[in-house]
Amino acid sequence: MTVVHPELRRATRGARRPLLAATLLQGAVTLTHLAQAVLLALALADLARGRTERLPWLLAAVLVVVAARAAATTRQRRTATRAGAEVRVALRDELLARLGSLGPAYLTTARAGAVRTTLVDGVEGVDAYVSRYLPQLLITLTVPPLLLAVTAAVEPTALFGLVPALLLALLGPRAWDRLLAARGREHWDTYERLGADYLEALQGMPALRAAGAVGRTRARLEERSAALHRSTVAQLRVSLVTTGITDLAIQGGTAAAALLACWSAVGGATTATGTYLVLLLASECFRPVRDLAREWHAGYLGASAADGIAALRTAAPAVRDTGTAPADWPKAPELRFDNVGFTYDGASAPAVDGVTFTAPAGRTTALVGPSGAGKSTLLALLLRHHDPGDGRITLDGLPTTAYTLDALRKGVAVVSQTTYLFHATIADNLRAARPDATDDDLAAAARAAGVHDEITALPDGYATVLGERGATLSGGQRQRLALARALLADARVLVLDEATSSVDERREAHIVRALTEAAGDRTVLVIAHRLAAVRHADHIVVLDAGRVDATGDHTHLVEAGGVYARLVAAGRTHPEDVAA
Numbered sequence: 001m002t003v004v005h006p007e008l009r010r011a012t013r014g015a016r017r018p019l020l021a022a023t024l025l026q027g028a029v030t031l032t033h034l035a036q037a038v039l040l041a042l043a044l045a046d047l048a049r050g051r052t053e054r055l056p057w058l059l060a061a062v063l064v065v066v067a068a069r070a071a072a073t074t075r076q077r078r079t080a081t082r083a084g085a086e087v088r089v090a091l092r093d094e095l096l097a098r099l100g101s102l103g104p105a106y107l108t109t110a111r112a113g114a115v116r117t118t119l120v121d122g123v124e125g126v127d128a129y130v131s132r133y134l135p136q137l138l139i140t141l142t143v144p145p146l147l148l149a150v151t152a153a154v155e156p157t158a159l160f161g162l163v164p165a166l167l168l169a170l171l172g173p174r175a176w177d178r179l180l181a182a183r184g185r186e187h188w189d190t191y192e193r194l195g196a197d198y199l200e201a202l203q204g205m206p207a208l209r210a211a212g213a214v215g216r217t218r219a220r221l222e223e224r225s226a227a228l229h230r231s232t233v234a235q236l237r238v239s240l241v242t243t244g245i246t247d248l249a250i251q252g253g254t255a256a257a258a259l260l261a262c263w264s265a266v267g268g269a270t271t272a273t274g275t276y277l278v279l280l281l282a283s284e285c286f287r288p289v290r291d292l293a294r295e296w297h298a299g300y301l302g303a304s305a306a307d308g309i310a311a312l313r314t315a316a317p318a319v320r321d322t323g324t325a326p327a328d329w330p331k332a333p334e335l336r337f338d339n340v341g342f343t344y345d346g347a348s349a350p351a352v353d354g355v356t357f358t359a360p361a362g363r364t365t366a367l368v369g370p371s372g373a374g375k376s377t378l379l380a381l382l383l384r385h386h387d388p389g390d391g392r393i394t395l396d397g398l399p400t401t402a403y404t405l406d407a408l409r410k411g412v413a414v415v416s417q418t419t420y421l422f423h424a425t426i427a428d429n430l431r432a433a434r435p436d437a438t439d440d441d442l443a444a445a446a447r448a449a450g451v452h453d454e455i456t457a458l459p460d461g462y463a464t465v466l467g468e469r470g471a472t473l474s475g476g477q478r479q480r481l482a483l484a485r486a487l488l489a490d491a492r493v494l495v496l497d498e499a500t501s502s503v504d505e506r507r508e509a510h511i512v513r514a515l516t517e518a519a520g521d522r523t524v525l526v527i528a529h530r531l532a533a534v535r536h537a538d539h540i541v542v543l544d545a546g547r548v549d550a551t552g553d554h555t556h557l558v559e560a561g562g563v564y565a566r567l568v569a570a571g572r573t574h575p576e577d578v579a580a
């Protein structure tokens, strides 16, 4: 029952109306409880006096009130659920958009599993907090004071029992707020870490098995689960203390008010109706407090996740999206790296330094170099996952920073075997690039990428559902499917990233040729890790230790000696292989 976290207050912004409606309906439910209390007090007083003529009417009215409450409760739950759903969808949209603008650079520091936990469980918790706890909080702050006013009019002495008990029930637990918030944060951190560890263990299962580390990972996950259990119990312990205080105050307050009302009745100071009314109102006074304690438990996860959600929502992107140009080049643009230098945060030496080369418009340029030469870094800079520390990268003469991030990333399509394929049909995976593409568009793109015949040979053709991470396809097929997707997106610049080639060199060279042919008049940059793939490229840029070592075609570069000739001689691009 802590003060509302600013992040949670903010989450209510988009659904103020349904939340207000849910609160008013909750108020209506409370009113039915009060009406029932009044009617029962009258009925009991009549019974005590031996008068029965009004009884049937009173009891019938009680039934009507009960029916009205059932209707109001149903309506209230429906409205609150709708409000919660609106809050949940808006928050997830916002967080996903933020993740999109943060880009992959963010996930090199934050763990994917932890982000998933925040996005899924955290947001679910916010829904419960906002749609159930907050309306109840408003009712709790308004109804008991009103009832105290009514009680004061009927039987003021009962206030001596009710007021201190209400204050204790509401303010007593506040003494534990700080501890509860700290335990909540601790619990959430442990929960996030467990989620992240599980996701990593699942995704890395083949690697763990190959390294014989499954047992060790299981032990670590067990330790994480035990830590979550300990933190849940620690949190629960504090929670039980506060709930205990609330319960004690409620029971004590009701009993004290009842005793005072009876004492006053015995002294003849109140009527029978007044005494019964005070007895029933005393109980109604505490109902919102009791309900609030219950809803607090439902929304507790949201309150704990609020810090994590705020951190994700306000995380600073690695680059600023201040460009305005639309990247709608009529023809394929020229791509130029102009004296580009970049040093990763915390690194002592630059990853790339003074890199200058041009990838001519509508032609294929290959970027080669030993492992660690800086090829992936240049790709990350081109896509603006980071901005260069020195120099600039231009497309069609304009620096990449002049384009909107969205336009830039749509204008430059990356094809790689690590391209994510979703657990969906092949058609849906292709349509991720262009949702309105017709079946003919899909087939044309797949044909150009040389994967159409293989798709139609599958029993379900384009309706084949791919496994997690596209595991049902071979490396080459995945790559060609990724190319088909890029062709559908109609980006004018294609980057072929050969980062994790799982096919043999001959096949790879064949794929690269097919892909560059399919690319048509686009500007293509092939990031090659094996030379067989690029020996036919007419323009090769050789990178070494973050600098351009040479540029030219295969024959020219072999004749010139240097890094390229050594790589060719070694038949590999890895320095250790070169040295061998």
Ligand SMILES: Nc1ncnc2c1ncn2[C@@H]1O[C@H](COP(=O)(O)OP(=O)(O)OP(=O)(O)O)[C@@H](O)[C@H]1O
Pocket: 108, 344, 345, 347, 351, 369, 370, 371, 372, 373, 374, 375, 376, 377, 378, 499, 529
């Ligand atoms: N996130 C990072 N943080 C710090 N240093 C990094 C990071 N990523 C890469 N580096 C460093 O930057 C340099 C260039 O790496 P990069 O991944 O660009 O090379 P590469 O040519 O793509 O290598 P490979 O062929 O092995 O993929 C290397 O020294 C690498 O250790």
